Amino acid sequence: MISSRPEPFAYEHALPSSTVRLYHIALSPFCRKVRLVLAEKRIEVELVEDRYWEPGTELLRRNPAGKLPVLRMDGRLMAESQAICEYLDETIPNPSLMPASAIERYEVRRLCAWFDDKFNTEATQPVMNERVWKKVMKTGYPDSRTVKSGLKAIKDHMDYLTSLLETRRWLAGNTMSLADFTAAAHFSCLDYISDVDWDRSGLLQEWYATIKSRPAFRSLLADHLPGVPPAPHYAELDF
Structure with a gap:
């Protein structure tokens, strides 16, 4: 494809x-x-x-x-x-990634913004910049304090998302949505370099394993950034 x-x-x-x-x-x-x-x-x-x-x-x-x-x-x-x-x-409405009701679409958009703004600023961007992009772009060495802060933020966000999954099948409700793909896009980057402690939340690990198993995920699991190999478990569906 x-x-x-x-x-x-x-x-x-x-x-x-x-x-x-x-x-x-x-x-x-x-x-x-x-x-x-x-x-x-x-x-x-x-x-x-x-x-x-x-x-x-x-x-x-x-x-x-x-x-x-x-x-x-x-x-x-x-x-x-x-x-x-x-x-x-x-x-291309099928399969739909936005719910039917306005309040459900609101929740999807809220969580998309959560990941693309808050999660990215506190977790994805600092960790990836320090551990991946500085190496690829040859702009210096990782700052350990920034990495440490980003890793702590990942755990804090995981706790919040776990609280959502305690009452929902998917992040924004009972059907898979764009919110799940947005979250998975961020987690997949961090998982590539093994910076997600999946043992922290069985619910979140189960959610990620489910979405990771979808055919849509296959090309992402085949990614390989030169000079930055993926974690051994990265492409495994049972991790």
């Missing part, structure tokens, strides 16, 4: 209008969130890695905000992962 082939932006105008292309970077929770939705909707997509920190990147031309992912679909370049995911869910 998914192929990965780098190609210069200059050729983009020659793409057939039906071609769906995602400019992304591995281990970005925002890119992974969109990848999960595309796969769940069974949309064939071409993945193009954009190492935006290297010379020659065209990221600012595709998205003036300078952020990934960028989706080329329906003759448009689209940015912002939440907006992309809701566009996909509205235009």
